[in-house]
Amino acid sequence: MTELTELLSELVRVPSVGGTPAEAGIQAMLAEWMRETGLEVDLWELPLERLTADPAFPGMEVPRERAYGLVGRLPGTGGGRSLMFNGHVDVVPPGDLAAWTDDPFSGRVEQGRVYGRGACDMKGGLVAALLAVKQLRQARLRGDVLVACVVGEEDGGLGTYGLLDRGWRADACVIPEPTGLAVVPANAGALTFRLRVTGQSTHAARRTGGVSAVEKFLPVFAALRELEAARNRDVDPLMHAWDLPYALEIGTVHAGDWSSSVPGELVAEGRYGVALDESPARAKAALEAAVAAACAADPWLAAHPVTVEWWGGQFAPARNPDPALTEALAAATGTEPARWGAPYGSDLRLLAAAGIPAVQYGPGDIDLAHAPDEYVPVDEVAQVSATLVRLATTHCG
Template sequence: MKLNSSQQKEVLAFARQLVCEPGNSGDEEKSALLIEKKMNELGYNQVRVDPYGSVIGIINGSKPGPTILFDGHVDVVPIHEPDEWHHDPYGGEVVGDKLISRGSADMKGSVTAMIFAASYLDKEKLLGTIIVSASVAEELIPGRALEKILDEYKVDAVVVGEPTKLRLGFTEKGRCSISMTVTGEVAHSSSPELGKNAIYIANDAIRRIREIPVNSDPFLGDEVRELVELRSEPTPGYGSVPYYCWGLWECRILPGESEQALLNKFVSSQKGSEWEERIHFQFETIDIPNFTGTHLIGKDFLPAWREDKNSGLYKQMEAAVEKSGIPVEYEPIYYGSNALMSCGVKKLPTVIFGPGDVALAHKPDEYLRIQDLWKATKIFNHIMELNGKYTY
């Protein structure tokens, strides 16, 4: 398809409307209701908000075929540096060829493109079913909202619309968070020899973890193990040797790394330490309350994945991109997205593809080029038109 001027205007107008809703994780209700209303106006066959707040729209073709799901999250991160913004973070301003706003690139522009791409389909020519999901809470608990959708709907392939500069994301680092607890013995700080300082024990544990060999991948580079938080008790610690210390490690995982193998690396790093019995590790569990009153809860371990570029889904993606007149390029994905659930956990054929540059995500003056918004709408439409023409 080729977007006419009227279609270009309506796509941009809705993208501007959508980015004006803040919608931090768990508080996406206004965005969800806006999307639900728009999908109904655009003639989707079915539209609903699920128990966790995600909006699900379905387009049914007139002929049998597979079901392909297009997913994009509608939550955004809070504004941490308001003085660094030169534009209203939720103003939806158009300046030159850019839509400037929080969530424009990450990833309400992509969500908008998916919604309208599906509405422009000729249902009489469409094979199978198109599902568009506007999912929630991805910024704080990746994959879990999409997991609920995939548990309910039988899906044959998934397109996750994260910003890739319209390149095909074919592999992605996994992610997890591991907590470290250290038990010492309290004493008065004037007589520290009578206690065991949990911070000192933690320092030794940290050193040992940082000495674990780092593996590397030809596409994704080095795995990551980074200490992001450390706190002790009692606090404030005036007059006391700390008897407890807690640290949080965030990890970016390479393909092939299992949950147990990763945890074993942390545990094994402490072998031979005189403090070994005082140090414990476990995967964190994340619990996010949703605006619907439910909770998304999940262990924070999502494995890495890699897809075959010669598979049916990727041939379909290539054909759709080529039809739109832009070169086919591939992109390894270093951040965590909902694709970690659809492909890493559920093993469904998955590609990450969308407009915008992830380097702008979460930053002041985040923007999306309007031409890329329109290009994405056309490409998503072409992908949908090709549903059933390739074997997933």
């Protein structure tokens, strides 16, 4: 597994946090690897201004001056079905460095694991796909095999949106996100929102003369918790693996500008789970109604209602539209893999909306993604790569 661990460690050592120069730089590195491997390579600069202006653009949470798309193509001999492997190269920031055992981008190999930010989510899966395509060069398949390296998955789906805009398509797609070797044919959705709570500022020593925006946020927060509970009482059987399939969480709260003042405004941002088969518009309406009801029950908020803004990544829920692909992937594992719907959004919904059947299957535990000391087991990466080879052999002919 020397080639596997060396390539994975090399990619993890690239700090390709979304929106940073390294997110663009890793694409050039991967393009060179593809050329050396003998793939046809399409590396292009994404037209950010045009894409982000499109009403259907899925959202973006970090600024980008440049971003690149990348596809490697192993051409078939003709007459077979095509297969795409789609993996994102962007990673989330490492967070508190003190929580890590060593450098978050060390790419350390220890006890059969590769450590570092992005090892699990999802450079391990990407390496599995890259090595699968490399092995398939000897197979002389009839259908094309594509490996798409995309950016911006973590904050909306820019890369896959740009991939489809470029005109790339396939008859089926596997996304090697970390699923712990489970087959995942569906994703919940996730919407990013912002709340603005108005108070009335004054000196803290005379706080009764003002209105604390923090205090007025509390009934709104309670209403959101009640909404979350109601939305998780009766869920699709695919989501029974999770205690809270459609989570609603406030991730950031900012209020006031001085310690001895009553805060006159609070801004809270959060993430809101969308149920399978639920439209984002319906989900938004439910949250807006819950906020409005909380405001109506409070005299101050009734006169100064909380505003709701929808911004950043907007992930619709999605299902794989072709059960045959799910069955073929499960068969290719050579086992009886677990099957469930993921409680988070992914690029699956963009591919499915474009008419491309897509399923997630990859190495690593999703609980390790975005966490300190993130890692992926090397043997799982190898296992996924072998499964992708078997699937391509049967699917592409």
